Amino acid sequence: xxxxxxxxxxxxxxxxxxxYGYGGAPQGPPPNNNLVWAILTTLFCCLPxxxxxxxxxxxxxxxxxxxxxxxxxxxxxxxxxxxxxxxIAGVVVxxxxxxxxxxxxxxxxxxxxDY
Amino acid sequence: xxxxxxxxxxxxxxxxxxxxxxALGVLATIDPNEPGHYPTCPFLATTGLWCPGCGSLRAMHxxxxxxxxxxxxxxxxxxxAVPLLVAAWLRWLLDAHGSPRARRWHPTxxxxxxxxxxLVLVLAYWVARNVPGWxxxxxx
Numbered sequence: 048x049x050x051x052x053x054x055x056x057x058x059x060x061x062x063x064x065x066x067y068g069y070g071g072a073p074q075g076p077p078p079n080n081n082l083v084w085a086i087l088t089t090l091f092c093c094l095p096x097x098x099x100x101x102x103x104x105x106x107x108x109x110x111x112x113x114x115x116x117x118x119x120x121x122x123x124x125x126x127x128x129x130x131x132x133x134x135i136a137g138v139v140v141x142x143x144x145x146x147x148x149x150x151x152x153x154x155x156x157x158x159x160x161d162y
Numbered sequence: 163x164x165x166x167x168x169x170x171x172x173x174x175x176x177x178x179x180x181x182x183x184x185a186l187g188v189l190a191t192i193d194p195n196e197p198g199h200y201p202t203c204p205f206l207a208t209t210g211l212w213c214p215g216c217g218s219l220r221a222m223h224x225x226x227x228x229x230x231x232x233x234x235x236x237x238x239x240x241x242x243a244v245p246l247l248v249a250a251w252l253r254w255l256l257d258a259h260g261s262p263r264a265r266r267w268h269p270t271x272x273x274x275x276x277x278x279x280x281l282v283l284v285l286a287y288w289v290a291r292n293v294p295g296w297x298x299x300x301x302x
Contacts, residue, residue, distance in 0.1 A: 144201035
């Protein structure tokens with residue numbers, strides 16, 4: 048075997064014409080990762096559900112950066128669903144609290160609030 | 163009325179700004195430091211432990227009075243999040259106006275390692291707030 052002609056294993060193939068491919072963000076509008084929703088639910092909704100939203104946001108960014116458009120869209124859809132459900136959960140808690148106040152009336156004024 | 167085909171037009175950012183201003187108005191007038199005005203954090207109520215969001219209402223109430231020091235004592239991470247949220251809103255507004263630079267700064271373009279680091283930060287913050295004696299991170 049001659050050392051003068053090394054095999055071509057290490058050379059990457061030329062990138063496709065569109066500039067797509069692995070290791071780079073695809074062109075076109077990226078899906079919404081709902082990172083702002085994640086921050087809002089984590090720090091202002093007082094629901095630890097927001098932590099899961101951050102995981103979804105990181106998944107969207109990771110798949111998008113790797114060129115996985117379908118995967119990024121799928122994770123973005125999950126992130127959106129999760130954001131909606133956590134927002135609904137937050138509203139339900141507030142409504143239940145208001146009902147509780149109305150039902151218990153003045154007697155609830157001693158309720159300890161630490162939010 | 164100005165309209166834009168992308169990101170649902172320029173109306174939505176201003177709608178969100180209006181809702182945020184309304185919420186801050188309520189927070190400025192109804193003091194969360196007095197008990198009974200707002201619901202207690204469900205996580206705190208059930209476990210007795212601080213969550214990453216505990217104290218954020220009182221922190222925002224302090225910020226409406228430009229009292230950053232008090233806000234920092236209630237929830238430092240929420241105070242840090244405010245300029246990030248304002249920046250995200252500004253980017254959204256510029257994107258709605260069709261700015262190509264705003265499109266390049268899309269939140270989905272943030273490096274995944276940054277988002278994962280943020281997750282670790284929040285989880286570490288959650289634990290650290292509940293370490294006995296470490297009151298500088300919790301509203302206690």
